[in-house]
Amino acid sequence: MADLILPGRIEAATNGVAGFDVNQVLTESQAAAFKNAGYAFCVRYLPRKPELQKGNLTHAEALDILNAGLALMAVQHVELPPWHPNTNLGTMYGKYAAIYAKQLVALPPGMNIWCDLEGVATGTPVQDVIAYCQAWYYAVHDAGYLPGIYVGYDVVLTPEQLYDDISFQHYWRAYNGPEVATRGFQLIQKTEKTLDGITFDPDVAQTDELGDAAFWLTL
Numbered sequence: 001m002a003d004l005i006l007p008g009r010i011e012a013a014t015n016g017v018a019g020f021d022v023n024q025v026l027t028e029s030q031a032a033a034f035k036n037a038g039y040a041f042c043v044r045y046l047p048r049k050p051e052l053q054k055g056n057l058t059h060a061e062a063l064d065i066l067n068a069g070l071a072l073m074a075v076q077h078v079e080l081p082p083w084h085p086n087t088n089l090g091t092m093y094g095k096y097a098a099i100y101a102k103q104l105v106a107l108p109p110g111m112n113i114w115c116d117l118e119g120v121a122t123g124t125p126v127q128d129v130i131a132y133c134q135a136w137y138y139a140v141h142d143a144g145y146l147p148g149i150y151v152g153y154d155v156v157l158t159p160e161q162l163y164d165d166i167s168f169q170h171y172w173r174a175y176n177g178p179e180v181a182t183r184g185f186q187l188i189q190k191t192e193k194t195l196d197g198i199t200f201d202p203d204v205a206q207t208d209e210l211g212d213a214a215f216w217l218t219l
Contacts, residue, residue, distance in 0.1 A: 004059050004106035006217065008066055013205035013214040021075065022200040025061055031068035033196050041071035041216055046100050048077055048093045059105050071218035073112050074101060075150055081119025085132030094139025102143065109144030112170055112214050118152025129156045133166040146170060146215055151177040170214055184209040
């Protein structure tokens with residue numbers, strides 16, 4: 001089988017533009033409806049394991065999203081809460097995010113792939129969370145992607161630890177997430193909405209406190 005190729009180029013996210021993340025496969029006409037409603041980018045999901053591929057981003061869907069005029073990024077599903085992160089899970093999930101992105105979607109290196117951190121079990125040691133994040137970061141980084149982290153509820157880490165103790169340079173704040181010290185966020189999630197029967201979370205791209213932005217794929 002010939003290697004999959006996605007068209008487009010990687011660009012820094014435009015400050016102030018609206019986008020959305022959605023846990024549903026989009027057709028090109030559905031993606032176009034979001035574009036017509038004023039959204040500029042879409043974040044779709046990657047699985048943690050091969051047996052969880054159903055409903056996640058595919059090469060065909062990525063083409064539909066791009067052809068509709070939306071920029072594209074990807075985020076990996078998190079485990080159901082409460083869960084216990086550790087080094088081994090970080091390596092396993094990070095490696096599979098990169099493999100899936102490259103081999104099954106053909107996302108090019110240099111764009112953001114996001115780690116979803118939320119719903120961590122109460123009492124999980126801080127060092128286990130840091131180790132998970134670091135292992136995931138290096139697995140994705142070593143594959144040529146820019147690791148980003150979605151900061152949701154129950155992350156265990158403080159705003160200072162989120163900045164000082166993990167290697168991420170790209171942060172995305174959940175609508176119910178805490179702050180990140182010093183850097184702040186490049187994506188800000190808003191509360192859930194519905195468009196044409198599709199439930200989604202609106203997001204806004206912005207330059208963070210250190211002057212950096214997310215990177216997406218666009219035509």
